[in-house]
Amino acid sequence: MARYVRLLFVQVRASLLLAVQYRLDFAVQGLTALFWTASTFVPLLVVYGRRTAVTGWTYPQSLLVLGFFLVLKSVLEGAVNPSLVAVVDHIRRGTLDFVLLKPADAQFLVSTSKFDPSAAPGVLGGFGVLAWGLALEGRVPTATGTTTALLLLAAAVWVLYSVWIVVVSAAFRLVRVDNLAYLFTSVFDAARWPSTVFRGAFHVLFTWVVPLALMTTWPAQALLGRLDAAHLGAAALLAFAFALLGRRVWLASVGHYTSASS
Amino acid sequence: MRRFADLSRALLRAGFAESLAYRAEFLVWILTTNLPLVNLALWSAVAHEAPVEGWQGADFAVYYLATLVVRHLTGAWVVWALTSDIRRGDLAQKLLKPVHPLWVLAAENISALPVRAVVAVPFALLLLHAAGPDRLASGVLPWFAAALMIALAWTMTFLVMAIIGTCSFFVESAYSLFEVWSGLFMVFSGYLVPLQLFPEWLREAGRYLPFRLMLSLPVETMLGRIGGAEIAEGLALQAAWVAVLWLALRAFWRAGLRRWAAYGG
Numbered sequence: 001m002a003r004y005v006r007l008l009f010v011q012v013r014a015s016l017l018l019a020v021q022y023r024l025d026f027a028v029q030g031l032t033a034l035f036w037t038a039s040t041f042v043p044l045l046v047v048y049g050r051r052t053a054v055t056g057w058t059y060p061q062s063l064l065v066l067g068f069f070l071v072l073k074s075v076l077e078g079a080v081n082p083s084l085v086a087v088v089d090h091i092r093r094g095t096l097d098f099v100l101l102k103p104a105d106a107q108f109l110v111s112t113s114k115f116d117p118s119a120a121p122g123v124l125g126g127f128g129v130l131a132w133g134l135a136l137e138g139r140v141p142t143a144t145g146t147t148t149a150l151l152l153l154a155a156a157v158w159v160l161y162s163v164w165i166v167v168v169s170a171a172f173r174l175v176r177v178d179n180l181a182y183l184f185t186s187v188f189d190a191a192r193w194p195s196t197v198f199r200g201a202f203h204v205l206f207t208w209v210v211p212l213a214l215m216t217t218w219p220a221q222a223l224l225g226r227l228d229a230a231h232l233g234a235a236a237l238l239a240f241a242f243a244l245l246g247r248r249v250w251l252a253s254v255g256h257y258t259s260a261s262s
Numbered sequence: 263m264r265r266f267a268d269l270s271r272a273l274l275r276a277g278f279a280e281s282l283a284y285r286a287e288f289l290v291w292i293l294t295t296n297l298p299l300v301n302l303a304l305w306s307a308v309a310h311e312a313p314v315e316g317w318q319g320a321d322f323a324v325y326y327l328a329t330l331v332v333r334h335l336t337g338a339w340v341v342w343a344l345t346s347d348i349r350r351g352d353l354a355q356k357l358l359k360p361v362h363p364l365w366v367l368a369a370e371n372i373s374a375l376p377v378r379a380v381v382a383v384p385f386a387l388l389l390l391h392a393a394g395p396d397r398l399a400s401g402v403l404p405w406f407a408a409a410l411m412i413a414l415a416w417t418m419t420f421l422v423m424a425i426i427g428t429c430s431f432f433v434e435s436a437y438s439l440f441e442v443w444s445g446l447f448m449v450f451s452g453y454l455v456p457l458q459l460f461p462e463w464l465r466e467a468g469r470y471l472p473f474r475l476m477l478s479l480p481v482e483t484m485l486g487r488i489g490g491a492e493i494a495e496g497l498a499l500q501a502a503w504v505a506v507l508w509l510a511l512r513a514f515w516r517a518g519l520r521r522w523a524a525y526g527g
Binding site: 024025028029032035036038039042043046047049050051054055182183185186187189190192193196197198199202 | 290291293294295296297300301303304305306307308310311314315433438441442445448449454455459460461
């Protein structure tokens with residue numbers, strides 16, 4: 001275990017050094033991230049310029065959902081997507097062989113191979129939006145509420161990561177799919193609104209199949225003290241199921257991998 | 263002239279074959295364009311409770327579906343292709359060929375349009391289904407104008423992307439520049455929110471900017487939301503922007519090539 005912690009540290013350090021090498025790029029990317037954050041507000045501002053509540057969510061409450069969305073999106077872009085792109089590249093060039101030969105868990109190695117520190121301001125921005133939403137709502141979340149929300153956030157990161165491993169495994173079969181990362185990010189975009197705006201089949205889809213509700217809506221509800229025990233149980237179940245699925249699919253895919261060079 | 267026509271035909275055929283060869287990648291790429299549907303979900307929830315300034319749920323559905331159709335038909339990927347050519351030095355080889363590299367890129371992007379159109383068809387059918395006759399423009403003229411607008415919008419997209427790609431001659435990474443452009447585009451083109459729902463002053467601010475002309479204008483025309491005078495004005499503005507962008511691209515390209523030294527020879 002301690003070995004893996006040390007390994008993680010080495011990998012993060014390498015990514016940081018690489019990113020800081022391109023200083024101008026690094027600064028510009030940080031700035032564009034802030035710019036994008038601002039653009040996600042536009043629809044909300046236009047909607048709440050006319051309404052006080054949408055499907056039971058007021059503006060401050062929607063800000064909480066948006067805050068969790070921004071945090072997770074930055075995690076996705078800073079810690080998950082860069083490695084995804086790297087794995088797809090490895091598979092195409094056949095260099096995945098070198099990773100598989102290394103004396104550590106291959107899933108761990110590919111998952112931590114690349115981090116993009118320019119997404120870090122986005123995480124801070126997301127927490128800023130959360131604080132702003134709470135201030136507007138005039139609510140100090142309870143200790144239980146905060147703990148639950150943080151636990152849900154951790155579960156959300158785990159589910160995101162597991163979905164990602166499943167997506168990567170698709171790259172073993174459909175070799176030239178560089179843009180899977182974009183597809184993944186664009187589906188995740190639906191998490192920016194409270195899940196109640198989706199009705200019918202989409203509501204089921206985004207709650208159970210791609211559990212976006214768990215990622216942003218439920219943590220917001222936890223902060224508001226509106227989340228019941230049933231939802232908590234469902235969240236635990238979903239996180240567990242996705243973690244299991246991700247690991248299984250990865251092991252099966254690596255088992256089928258035949259390398260590009262031989 | 264004849265040679266030019268033969269050349270163009272060959273380029274288009276090659277590009278079309280390529281877009282079919284990498285169909286899985288292409289399809290995934292196209293599927294990433296779903297932000298309009300996400301915004302549609304929000305607005306239809308809002309309109310479900312009560313109409314917004316006369317916009318009902320169906321109006322939003324029609325609007326965002328039309329947005330998707332236009333977006334698919336005006337897509338291009340010049341920024342990525344050009345930036346990578348310049349960075350890796352592949353451009354050196356392309357410059358040796360007896361065709362202008364930008365013309366090759368244009369042919370590649372145009373020849374992907376049939377495949378893009380196939381993807382746009384289901385959305386278009388959904389659009390027709392959701393709209394019924396009273397939410398679409400009637401008569402031949404608006405539709406003819408809309409087709410022309412989409413062609414001009416595609417040209418504008420191509421030119422802007424080529425200009426941003428050409429910036430890689432001067433700066434480290436043109437991608438960041440393009441992200442800034444995309445952010446502005448999302449807000450001012452009507453991609454996120456129909457421009458009609460914007461406050462008056464913001465709408466006025468975006469009136470002569472290229473963004474609205476590249477998306478909202480053809481959409482408004484298809485939905486019959488604007489009349490003859492505005493259609494004519496829109497087309498004129500589009501043509502003016504195409505001319506300006508064309509001149510800018512030429513200047514950038516020449517200045518850039520003079521600076522450029524390919525790596526690896």
